[in-house]
Amino acid sequence: MKPASEATLKRVYAMAFAKVYPLYIAKAEKKGRTKDEVDEVIRWLTGYTQSKLGTQVKKQTNFETFFKEAPKLNPSRKLITGMICGVRVEEIEDPIMREVRYLDKLIDELAKGRPMEKIKRQAK
Numbered sequence: 001m002k003p004a005s006e007a008t009l010k011r012v013y014a015m016a017f018a019k020v021y022p023l024y025i026a027k028a029e030k031k032g033r034t035k036d037e038v039d040e041v042i043r044w045l046t047g048y049t050q051s052k053l054g055t056q057v058k059k060q061t062n063f064e065t066f067f068k069e070a071p072k073l074n075p076s077r078k079l080i081t082g083m084i085c086g087v088r089v090e091e092i093e094d095p096i097m098r099e100v101r102y103l104d105k106l107i108d109e110l111a112k113g114r115p116m117e118k119i120k121r122q123a124k
Contacts, residue, residue, distance in 0.1 A: 012100060013064035018057045024107045031111040041106045044120045045099075047072030067099040077102050079121040084108065 024042075025035045042053060047070055056066055067073070077099075081090045084105045092098040109119050 009094060009097060012097060014062050016060045017063055017066040018060045021057055027107060027111045031113065033110050037110055037116065038107065040116065041110055041119060042103065045074055045077055045103055045106060046070035047074065063100055064096050067096050076121045080105055
């Protein structure tokens with residue numbers, strides 16, 4: 001798989017999580033899901049508490065910092081597979097870009113009506 005260009009990585013790394021967060025919520029709500037469910041997915045992936053998630057949004061933290069400061073990335077996130085934006089998430093080499101795409105994939109699954117217990121994967 002062709003790695004993302006340096007320009008793409010820099011652009012995504014610098015993007016404020018707070019700019020994308022309302023888009024995640026809007027996507028979910030458009031399909032009958034809730035902000036609370038979006039937050040639950042983000043907390044599952046990153047280990048942030050609800051208050052710390054709110055702090056990251058208020059601080060306009062960029063994606064790179066958001067994932068580097070994540071309290072405990074869920075080890076089960078590596079069970080997330082499939083395509084997002086035409087790329088297999090499990091094949092993304094750059095670690096921060098992979099985390100961003102994991103989150104995109106989880107939000108897509110939420111919006112598509114997948115049950116929360118399946119979105120929040122469990123190691124067997």
